[in-house]
Structure formats: C-alpha cells, structure tokens
Amino acid sequence: MLNFFLLILIYSGIYALMALGQNVITGYGGMLSLTQAGFFAIGSYATAILSTRFGFSFWATLPPAALLSALCGLLIGLPTLRLKGDYLAIATLGFGEIVRNVLNNWDSLTRGPMGIQKIPMPTIFGFVINPYTKYSFLVMVVIFVAIAYVLFQRLARSRMGRALAAIREDEIAAEAMGINITKYKVYAFILGASVAGIAGSLQAVFTLSVTPGTYTFMVSVMVLCMVVLGGMGNFKASILGAFIIQLISYFPQLTGLTSVIPPQFKQILFGLILVVMMIWRPQGLLGREEIRYGNEEGEKA
Amino acid sequence: MTILETERLTRAYGGVIAVNNVDFQVEGGLITGLIGPNGAGKTTLFNNMTGLDTPSSGKVRFMGKDITGYPAHKICRLGIARTFQNIRLFKDLTVAENVMIGRHFKTGKDETKGRFLNALKSYIHLKEEENAIYDKALQWLDFFDMHSYRSELARNLPYGKQRELEIARALATDPQLLFLDEPAAGMNPQETEHLIRIIRKIRELGITVVLIEHDMRLVMNICDSITVLNYGEKLAEGTPTEIKNNPLVIEAYLGRDE
C-alpha cells in the first residue's frame, strides 16, 4: 500500500512537470496546446535511445532530451502560433499523433510498437536510483519539480509573465505596447515543451522501458485536466492538480475496486472535470495567482 | 519640425479604398487633430501609421526614418504609442499591471551588455527591477489622479477612467508621439474637461499628440493644427479657425445647400 502511494507520488511529480509546462502555454499564454504527450514521448525516446545505444548516462541524456523537445516545440510553434486558438489546438493535436505515428513506424530507431527495453537506471556518485525501491526515485522527482517550480515562478513574476498575460488578454493591444507577441508565444512553447521532455526522460528511467502506446492523446488531456482543475495561471495549482488527477487515476487500484470500476472510469471523470470546471469554476480550485508589487500589503493596512 | 509624415499613403481593401493618397504631417510638440465624417478613413490612417495595418502603397516616415510596414511592436519601441477607439485594456489585469505592461521594453536594458547578460541580470535582480517598474507605473497613475485605483481590475473601472488608463498605459512607453483614437468618446462633460486638462499636460511634457475626435468643442479647443479627411482623401488642413471657416469642410459635415 505504501509502495503504491509512492508510485502515485512519483507519477504526480512527473506529470506535474508536464502540467507546469502546459500552464505556461495555456494558463499564462492563453494558447490551447494539446501536445504535451508528444513532447513527453520525445523526451522519453531521447533518453531511451541515447542511453541504450550510445551509452549516455541518464544525466547526459537530459540536455538533448530537453533540447530536442524544445526544437519540436519551435517547429510546431513557428508556423501555427500566428493562428487563432482553435486552429492551434487542432494543429498541436495533429502533431502529437504524428509523433506517435513516427515512433510506431520508424523501426530502425525506435523499434516500432515493441519499444525499447532495458534502459539503465540513473546513478549519482555511484548510488543507483532504483525505481523499484522508489524512495530515492521520489526524492529525485521532487527535486526536479522543485527546481522547475522555482524557475517558472520567477519567470511568471517577471516581465515575461506580464507579457504573456498581455498577449492572453489582447494580442493587438500587447503588440501596440511594444511586445513582440510571436517571440513570447514561441518562448512559452519552448519552455512548455522542454519541461515535458524532461518529464519524459524521468518517465523512461522510471519504467525502464518505453513503448509508443504510453504517449497517447489521453496523456495530453490528463495534463490539461491538471491545469484546469488546479487553476490556470498558478503553478502551485498545477502541482496540486497533478496530484489529484493521479489520485483519481489510481483510485480503483487504491481502493481495491478494480473489478467493480470499469477501466474507462477515469477518462470519463477527466471529461466531466473539464466540463464541470468550465461551467462552475473556470478559475480552477486555487484560481489565478495574484502578484503583489512594492509594499502594497503595507499600504492597504 | 515635422516628426511624422505620410507620403501618398493609400490603403485599399479589395476594391474599397479606405485611405487614398494622403499626405499627412505632424509637427513636433503640437497637438494635431484628425477629423472627418464617419468612414472617412481616420482610424485606417492611424492603423497604417502605427503598424497594425500595412499600406497598399505610399510611405510613413518617423523622425526622417522610413517605418512603412514595420510591425506594431517595433514602431512602439521607436517612440509612437497609441490608444484605441473601442478601448483595448487588459481587462482582467489590475490597473497598475496595465501600466506596467507599457514599460515592457523599457526594462532590463543595458546597451553595453549583450541580450543574454541583460536577461540574466534581470532574472537575478527580479525583485528590484519589478519594484522599479511598479513605481514608474504609479507615477503615471498619479499623473491621472488614479493612484487609488491601482489594485482594481481594469474591467471594474468607470468608463471614463478606462479611457484615461489606456492613455496612461501608452504614456508608460515613454513615447515621443502619442496617437489618441477618439479619447473623449462616451465621456460626460466633466470627464471631457478632465481629459482636456490631461492632454494639455501631456503636451507640456514635450510629447506630440495626434487625436481623432468627433467632439468639435474639444478639437477646436486644444488642437494647434487640424487635418480633415473625407472619403479617404485629405480635404483640408490648417488652424482651427481656418478649418472652421473652410467651405469644403462645412459641406463635408453638413452637406451641400441646394
């Protein structure tokens, strides 16, 4: 049972990374991207291929994984970011499907549907971070989430966060205020993509094998759900959302009711969460984060 | 000195010519009015000078530099700011944040260092930098007597204040030239009075103002020079008195006496 709870925490962490990225794109930038699964897959496969074929250590696979995902973010971003939100959603969804198509068909590199197994475990100073015992792995994931959170939080509170907010509110006015909107949209996409790539690397060394079947549209929708449930424009909320959604995901196993609850239960619930949140609480559980400047609090007293 | 001019600027949408061969000059330090009946092409001319639209032909020059076809954000960085006819505030951000966005490209610049170092520096000194932007934004809010609104969401402001906030946001970019698209539209007489005082104060700061306005009392009251557009073409230009007595202008507004 404890073991199982650790598993949920680890997955919450991996997904929280993706959710942070999604939040930059959707929560701050107001762009609906449906392709976190695609970047997740690219990160996973980068780590899997580099470590099994080329003998890279896990740590050495991280920069290429993030970079490759970022590059794909740029690739999908540049032509489509000029488009309105709805088109962007479809184009990114298509991109995710293409990634999966390629993983399934590029046998010489990805071994197709069979996937890649026997990915080496990460080590640090000779200590093996063993996913089976989970504790050390959990610590590693928490550190990753913490670093990403701090970095993202600072960016959101800088003029970049404000520029994205301006773009979300009114692109034309933002442009007229001297903000290069294409540049910031691409930045958001690159950030969101690279952190999802890192999440993919962690996923690869957690399951120690990768197959295309893991990286479905469902993953993108789960991540979206985490952001919507927690609250758009709030990074703490994304982490909370990731935890709640993972808890729901594993609810049947957690309660031992797998035989009673249909396997589609969680997907239906995710769908319901999206609809219900939009209607009753579009700001999410925690709402958008308010930023205080100067000594505002003092002034109010 | 002419700081901005258009040369035979034309903007056609398909077969409809919204602006036709217009030569428009703006003298530095003055308040220039751009008037004309509805559909005369005033806003189109604005959009073509501020980069939100691209001329079909003709040129736009700012301080002697050809800026035709520049994207809006670049033009803003060169020192031209604007407001919009139908108020385009960042409605769900606070009043202070709206003005802070105007400071966007004014921040974290140190010409002696490269972009990366600048970015790194502002990342490390985030708090100080943000506070500095905030203080600057508050100064502009003081200029409009709007200090007390600073933490309100822009959407909750009364209409007249929303128009003023838009001007404050534009001023925060430290422009040399400010375009105001119907700043008094929808304002009551008291609000208009306040606006007139503000526009005069803006001129005292050395900022050149161009405004589109239908409120003739306001236009005749504060403009140093007026250009009249009709059916996309320049009909007349001159001082308020000249314009008031120009038969062509009177005809355009009131129609011909048969």
Add this chain to the structure above:
Amino acid sequence: MGIAEFFQHLTNGLTLGGIYALIALGYTMVYGILKFINFAHGDVLMVGSYAGLFIYNALRGDASLGPWVLIAFFLAMLASMVISALLGVTIERVAYKPLRKATRLAPLLSAIGVSFILSNSAAWAFGTNSKKFHYPFDNTPFVFKGVVITPHQILILSVSLVMMVILKIFVDRTRMGKAMRATSLDQQTAMLMGINVDRVISLTFSIGSALAAVGGILIALDFKVYATMGTMTGLKAFVAAVFGGIGNITGAMVGGILLGILETFGVAIFGIPSGLKDTIAFGVLIIILLVKPAGLLGKDEKEKV
C-alpha cells in the same frame, strides 16, 4: 497512370470525400455561428453510428438481404439522425450554452471534455471490440468502363449528394436558413431583428449532428463501428472544413471532396505509405493555414481595430 486507373482513384476519392464533406458541414456550421470548434462532433458521429447499428439490427432481425433490409437500413439511418440531433442539441445546452460569455478557451475545453465522456462511455457500454455493420445489399463490385465500383460507393455518393442539396436549399431559400445566415454574420443584430438565436443554434447543432450520423453509418459499412471511430474521422473532416474555409457551407463540401481526392491520390501517386495516410490531412492543414488561413472559399477576416 491510365485513364481507367485515374477514374478509379477519382471514384474512390470522391466517395471518401463525400463522407468527409457530410461531417465537415457540422464543424463549419457550428463554427460559423458560435466561432468555436466542436471537438465532440466526431463522437456524436460515433454515437449516431451505434444507434443506427442497433436499430438496424433490431429491425432486420435475421434477414441479411432483401427489400425489407434496405428499408430497415434507411429507417435506422433516419432514427439515428434524430437521436444524434437530440444528442447534439443536448450537448450544446449543457456544455456550451453556459459558456457563451466565457473566455474563448472555455467552450473548447468543455468540448474536449464532452468528447472524452462520450467516447469512453461508449467503450464502457458497448465494449472495445468493433462491431460489423452489414451491408443492406449485395456489395459485389461491378466494372464500368474499366472502373471498379461498389454499390456502397454509389450509396455514399447519392446519399451525400442528396443531403448536401437539401441543406443548400434549406440554408439559401428558407426563412430558417436565412435566420441562420444572419446569426452567423452578426449574432447581436440578428437578435435585435427578432431572430431567436437560441433556436438557430439548436437547429445548427441538430442539422450538423444528423449529417454526422449519416456520415458515420456510411463509414461504418466499410470500417465497422467502434468507440473511437469519431476521433480520426472527425479530425479529418475538420481539416476539410478549414480547407474549404471554415464557416462556409459550400466550402465544407468542396474541402471534404478535395481532401478525399488528395488522400486517395496521395497514396496512389506519391506512394505515401498507407500507414501514414492520416498524415496527409495534417500536412494539408498546415499548408492551408500557412498559405491561405481563410481556406479556399473563406474570406480573410481581420479583427477590426
């Protein structure tokens, strides 16, 4: 490529395109009026196909061929159109209507939610195995001037043609059609002119959903019925709608047919592996969005400043 081969691919492309066009109409009509992509459209198609299948099987009993089977097929199609229309209207009322004044992202997210609910509920209720939809006629192909044609293809072409002609007449010639066009041009003004916008929206959803059900059943005859059948088909139909110019009814028809032809010829001529056939549609989408975002028949609409 010989003439006969060319016409063979053309026939195959036209039939595929006819189906895309039927489904694309639903996307385009909803977009025209509410300015958002109804992500759940493909799943309405799936539910319609299941409904058609069950009713058809119940009506025909053990019979597999004969006039009654054909009648049963068309009755089932009609019933499935009604059911899908009701479903479409219900979805709009429950999941989209409360969001008309919300941010642009809200209805999109809600639609993704509805899509997930529908497809997974279907998988739960009807299982994950695909179900065969028997041809209501003998589908033995015949050869016409060297071109192999199946009766199914003739059914597709005639049904989609009839549906599109009816729709076109309805939209262009009737009072309700005029109300629809007015609403899509300017909702506010339409309302002031006494048009019941809510009713127009419901009507739009019901027509779009009914057409989707027809498209679904026509596909199901070849490719069976399953819970996720709406996803890829829906996406491609959406691409067709964008191709023709989203919001434009004629555009959706043209876009659908062109996309069908492009896919068929892409595999036949350019030798694109059929495993990557789906990628063609997305390639078309990206190119269209880059070159002419308004689509073939759409008008460039710039936001008024």
